[in-house]
Amino acid sequence: MKIWINNKEYEAEPGESVLEVAIRNKINIPHFCYHEDLPVGASCRTCLVEIKDTGKIVTSCTLKAENGLKVSSETEKVKRLRLKNIELLLANHYKNCPKCQQGLFCPVAKEAKEYSASMTKYDNPEKKSEVHNIGGAIEFDPRLCIACNKCVAVCKKLGIGILEMKGKNIDNHATINQDRNIDCIYCGQCTVHCPVGAIREKSEIESVERALNDDNKIVIAQMAPSVRASIGEEFGLPVGTDLTGQIYTAFRKLGFDKVFDVNMGADITTIIEAEELIERIHNNKNLPMFTSCCPAWVKFVEFYHPEIIDNLTTARSPQIHAGAAYKTWWAKKEGIDPKNIVVVSFMPCTSKKYEAHSEKFKVDGLSPVDYVLTTREFATLLRKQSINISNLESSEVDTPGTFSGAGVIFGASGGVMESALRTAYNKMTGKDLNKLEFEEIRGIEGIKKASIKIGEKTLNVAVVSTMKNAKKIIKEMNKYDYIEVMACPGGCIGGGGQPIPTTLRITKKRAKALYSIDSKMKMRKAHENPIVKDFFDNLPDSDREKILYTTYSRKNKFE
Amino acid sequence: MNIIEKIERAGLVGRGGAEYPTAKKWQDVRLAPGDQKYVICNASEGEIGLFKDIFILENYTEQVVRGMILALEYLETKDAFFNINEKYYHQIESKILKIIDKYNQQGYNIQFFIEEPSYIGGEETALLNAIEGKRTEPRLKPPYPSIEGLYGKPTLINNVETFYNVACVDDNTFSATRFFSISGKIKNPGVYQLPDDITIEKLLKETNNLPDFDFFVQIGGSASGLVLNKEQIKEQKMIGAGGLEVYDKTTPPKDVVLRWLKFYQKESCGKCTPCRVGTYQLYNLVKNNSEIPWSEVFEILETLKETSFCALGKSVEVPITSYYKNVL
Ligand code: SF4
Numbered sequence: 001m002k003i004w005i006n007n008k009e010y011e012a013e014p015g016e017s018v019l020e021v022a023i024r025n026k027i028n029i030p031h032f033c034y035h036e037d038l039p040v041g042a043s044c045r046t047c048l049v050e051i052k053d054t055g056k057i058v059t060s061c062t063l064k065a066e067n068g069l070k071v072s073s074e075t076e077k078v079k080r081l082r083l084k085n086i087e088l089l090l091a092n093h094y095k096n097c098p099k100c101q102q103g104l105f106c107p108v109a110k111e112a113k114e115y116s117a118s119m120t121k122y123d124n125p126e127k128k129s130e131v132h133n134i135g136g137a138i139e140f141d142p143r144l145c146i147a148c149n150k151c152v153a154v155c156k157k158l159g160i161g162i163l164e165m166k167g168k169n170i171d172n173h174a175t176i177n178q179d180r181n182i183d184c185i186y187c188g189q190c191t192v193h194c195p196v197g198a199i200r201e202k203s204e205i206e207s208v209e210r211a212l213n214d215d216n217k218i219v220i221a222q223m224a225p226s227v228r229a230s231i232g233e234e235f236g237l238p239v240g241t242d243l244t245g246q247i248y249t250a251f252r253k254l255g256f257d258k259v260f261d262v263n264m265g266a267d268i269t270t271i272i273e274a275e276e277l278i279e280r281i282h283n284n285k286n287l288p289m290f291t292s293c294c295p296a297w298v299k300f301v302e303f304y305h306p307e308i309i310d311n312l313t314t315a316r317s318p319q320i321h322a323g324a325a326y327k328t329w330w331a332k333k334e335g336i337d338p339k340n341i342v343v344v345s346f347m348p349c350t351s352k353k354y355e356a357h358s359e360k361f362k363v364d365g366l367s368p369v370d371y372v373l374t375t376r377e378f379a380t381l382l383r384k385q386s387i388n389i390s391n392l393e394s395s396e397v398d399t400p401g402t403f404s405g406a407g408v409i410f411g412a413s414g415g416v417m418e419s420a421l422r423t424a425y426n427k428m429t430g431k432d433l434n435k436l437e438f439e440e441i442r443g444i445e446g447i448k449k450a451s452i453k454i455g456e457k458t459l460n461v462a463v464v465s466t467m468k469n470a471k472k473i474i475k476e477m478n479k480y481d482y483i484e485v486m487a488c489p490g491g492c493i494g495g496g497g498q499p500i501p502t503t504l505r506i507t508k509k510r511a512k513a514l515y516s517i518d519s520k521m522k523m524r525k526a527h528e529n530p531i532v533k534d535f536f537d538n539l540p541d542s543d544r545e546k547i548l549y550t551t552y553s554r555k556n557k558f559e
Numbered sequence: 560m561n562i563i564e565k566i567e568r569a570g571l572v573g574r575g576g577a578e579y580p581t582a583k584k585w586q587d588v589r590l591a592p593g594d595q596k597y598v599i600c601n602a603s604e605g606e607i608g609l610f611k612d613i614f615i616l617e618n619y620t621e622q623v624v625r626g627m628i629l630a631l632e633y634l635e636t637k638d639a640f641f642n643i644n645e646k647y648y649h650q651i652e653s654k655i656l657k658i659i660d661k662y663n664q665q666g667y668n669i670q671f672f673i674e675e676p677s678y679i680g681g682e683e684t685a686l687l688n689a690i691e692g693k694r695t696e697p698r699l700k701p702p703y704p705s706i707e708g709l710y711g712k713p714t715l716i717n718n719v720e721t722f723y724n725v726a727c728v729d730d731n732t733f734s735a736t737r738f739f740s741i742s743g744k745i746k747n748p749g750v751y752q753l754p755d756d757i758t759i760e761k762l763l764k765e766t767n768n769l770p771d772f773d774f775f776v777q778i779g780g781s782a783s784g785l786v787l788n789k790e791q792i793k794e795q796k797m798i799g800a801g802g803l804e805v806y807d808k809t810t811p812p813k814d815v816v817l818r819w820l821k822f823y824q825k826e827s828c829g830k831c832t833p834c835r836v837g838t839y840q841l842y843n844l845v846k847n848n849s850e851i852p853w854s855e856v857f858e859i860l861e862t863l864k865e866t867s868f869c870a871l872g873k874s875v876e877v878p879i880t881s882y883y884k885n886v887l
Contacts, residue, residue: 040699042699042831042868043830043831043832043868044831044832045831045832045833045866045867045868046832048866057865057866059866062699077865080861081861081862081865081866084833084837084858084859084861084862085832085833085862085866088832088833088836088837088840088859088862089832089836091836091840122836122840123843124836124839125839146832147829147830147835164694165694165829167829168677168825168826168827168828168829169824169825169826169827169828169829169835169838169839170824170827170829170835170836170839171829172828172829172830172835
């Protein structure tokens with residue numbers, strides 16, 4: 001099927017909208033409420049085209065491609081109407097937007113500029129509502145909301161639904177449902193779907209800058225697996241570009257004293273989690289075992305399903321394991337007072353902020369991780385220092401950040417389980433796996449199931465992402481021995497702190513980059529990591545509990 | 560003759576404003592696949608200048624309900640909703656409940672959905688959302704309610720007057736009349752039932768309402784209706800939902816326009832940009848200037864007309880443009 005957009009012929013699939021064809025062919029038609037993974041809302045009215053035959057103006061998101069259809073997005077009429085709608089949509093945005101004020105323009109503001117739309121021509125009434133802080137992870141400024149509905153739609157689609165559109169006419173905007181039985185899990189999918197930064201991560205950039213400027217502090221940077229495969233998008237590089245080495249260089253340029261890697265923490269987590277799995281299987285206790293490295297999932301269990309708390313692995317998560325390792329084992333080795341260490345995690349995630357600030361992880365009074373920046377905040381930090389990451393030379397991680405390939409794949413849905421299985425196999429059979437790849441639990445499908453033979457034993461496993469799928473699996477959890485759950489579609493690689501836009505298609509490409517890094521590594525099993533071995537060898541028995549394990553408890557709304 | 564033939568022969572069209580052929584609408588729902596179907600009587604009547612639905616409900620309650628029963632029979636279903644404006648409900652509650660109870664005892668299931676009075680609440684798909692407990696805002700069409708309506712099931716939605724007409728058609732008492740809501744600066748406001756092809760001038764004469772001062776009118780409804788001058792009403796017949804309002808031509812234009820804009824900016828559901836923000840900006844633009852800044856007003860009006868999501872937003876320009884062209 002062929003259609004014409006702006007006098008050029010394009011191939012279209014049956015059922016595809018004109019906007020989808022345009023996006024696929026990189027034709028810029030501005031759109032603020034459309035997202036390829038969400039139902040079409042058609043409310044922003046900016047993706048306008050004119051149909052050649054009839055002269056009718058329609059939204060391209062709702063216009064289905066038909067053979068021979070000819071449309072234009074650049075007639076005078078379309079330009080005029082589009083401009084007006086962009087101006088109406090962004091009335092008040094500039095005035096209230098802290099980012100615009102700093103000259104850090106988001107894609108929407110850039111789009112407004114591109115179309116010479118005034119962001120100050122129209123004045124909307126001031127919404128009296130103040131900025132809401134959600135769990136120290138997310139904040140929501142209703143004054144910036146352009147009522148595109150994407151946050152509401154994604155939150156509902158993922159199985160939570162705490163956001164809703166409220167108010168008629170000019171008052172319509174996203175709000176937080178006050179129902180006591182619905183709570184936010186801080187996954188941040190709303191923030192990665194907000195086109196204007198009205199709902200966004202709670203920024204910690206200033207705290208990090210302060211630490212970097214403090215000569216008395218040893219500031220450590222550690223990045224999560226997923227950040228290396230996505231930060232490039234913020235600087236115009238193709239999706240799925242691995243920038244591991246460039247990121248290390250960037251950290252050094254930003255003034256971090258030490259450059260470590262959350263992947264090392266992932267190797268610790270893998271070992272603890274694999275051991276616990278084996279023990280539970282051996283004792284046939286608290287099965288299935290659920291992963292717990294996703295704090296949004298943990299919050300979901302603690303709020304919605306406290307009855308399965310005992311099924312969560314008691315292993316702490318990678319950033320927490322690593323942070324505590326730096327502040328104990330490494331600090332001791334280096335003769336540094338851990339009080340002077342500041343650990344900054346770079347994560348694809350907002351709920352990691354919530355996790356890092358949790359009192360329960362403190363070791364000797366210190367939080368293992370002091371600050372968490374999302375991938376987007378990382379990009380902002382770099383831009384503020386005029387560092388373009390794509391121009392940097394690659395460099396190596398500092399030795400204490402050494403990691404295995406198993407740590408890298410933690411970022412993709414199925415990766416935590418695959419890493420644990422690589423190690424569990426070794427521990428259960430005393431042998432090494434011939435083939436390390438567990439293909440059946442890879443990929444972005446929301447529910448993946450497999451039966452995996454380890455020696456004499458067959459493990460029934462499931463890997464799920466999003467709470468909607470988690471609800472389904474909880475209902476039938478007795479069929480399984482081990483279940484990995486991540487809150488975000490496709491796992492952390494599609495996380496709420498990742499660059500905008502994030503879509504399933506983009507997530508897939510990013511995940512591929514992680515698996516490719518793993519496949520090229522020599523050391524691909526957590527238990528082979530010499531740094532981790534050294535850490536365990538020097539870990540006094542008396543410290544194991546407080547550094548390696550955690551507990552859970554029933555939570556109330558916003559707790 | 561069966562009911563659908565009778566409706567077709569009588570040439571019934573929707574009386575909520577859209578004037579869609581009633582027989583066609585009924586057949587669409589009948590032919591739509593699905594074991595569960597719904598009938599909805601729309602008594603929202605949220606536009607200013609319209610009050611004929613409540614008149615019919617008060618005076619012909621029995622006929623309206625019987626029209627619904629005929630639809631239920633035709634569609635072989637029992638389930639219906641009465642989407643009713645809260646104000647109206649209190650006015651007719653005691654009368655209508657008795658009739659509906661009678662039918663419900665015979666196995667029908669007619670329920671009330673009492674809505675907060677609003678303009679958008681009368682839009683067919685917005686009304687479906689409201690009954691389903693969702694936000695009162697229009698849905699994307701297609702799918703049309705006749706195929707995927709209430710809870711995704713084929714649904715017939717007709718206005719109060721249409722159901723009344725259906726009952727008359729069935730009784731063979733139907734004559735080609737309609738109900739007119741007449742208001743404004745006149746002596747005898749009220750609802751009149753007269754031939755549907757009467758000209759507006761004649762309508763004013765026959766109801767003893769022809770002004771003796773310089774005037775203009777708005778027909779269809781007093782928000783979305785068309786504005787016409789004295790000359791134009793000689794030929795013009797009624798349109799839309801049958802409202803007729805008479806205005807004094809000496810009323811300051813700002814007052815005339817502001818009344819429409821005040822209504823629209825309040826009634827916009829808030830879903831789409833041009834209507835949500837556009838009507839608000841228009842209202843302020845007119846309110847805060849001593850003279851109406853026409854070119855700026857028309858810029859926004861064009862955007863509303865061409866790009867609004869639903870008919871509410873698209874219609875904002877109708878009264879204002881026609882007022883400007885025909886009266887000023
Ligand atoms: S035009 Fe848009 S904002 Fe106005 S009522 Fe329709 S959908 Fe709602």
